[in-house]
Amino acid sequence: MHSDLSIIKSLIKQDPLFVFALESEAKEFFNHLNLLLVGVGKVNAAYHLTRQICKQRPGIIINLGSAGSNSFKTESLVCCHQFVQRDIDVTPLGFAKYETPYSDQPIILDNGLNIGNLPLGICGTGDNFETTHQQNIYNVIDMEAFSLASIARKENIPFLSIKYISDGADGNAAEDWSKMVHLAGQALRTVVDELFED
Secondary structure, three states, X not given: OOOOHHHHHHHOOOOEEEEEOOHHHHHHHHOOOOEEEOOOOHHHHHHHHHHHHHHOOOOEEEEEEEEEOOOOOOOOEEEEEEEEEOOOOOHHHOOOOOOOOOOOOOOOEEOOOOOOOOOEEEEEEOOOOOOOOOOOOOOEXXXXXXXXXXXXXXXXXXXXXXXXXXXXXXXXXXXXXXXXXXXXXXXXXXXXXXXXXX
């Protein structure tokens, strides 16, 4: 997949909106930027982003935060370019797993810009903290990004999602996340600073 870095560098100078779930993921590193904290889960993410767009439409939505993965190393950064709603399952009615019934939205939502110098991931979003992740169509796990990416697509706003891997989405995930989430802000700020450079 080609890099969208030149597009991102242009857009980031045009009223970017930085979206985190929690203040503990951003810390003090994003306080002086246009920052939106949406809270945990798909409903909170959808509500707060939609409300913000209605107040002031951003030039680009940049979703940052922590995520689990057993495919990428802890403390690494991953650029998520595709998104799956991992907790929707209507297979008893004949729909494919992760398919939203009676919707034209694809199972894998391809709506993320590619920063170029980070590995690409497919983010599975759901309203549970996953601790038993098995090999699947997604390799990064969070609780908000699918909603954010979906709204950005419907509103035709460019979307970039970069995740700091805080845990292995395994039996130690809760303990690891609690220890590592506070390191996300500084690591993510380093990447953002590079985007602001000419």
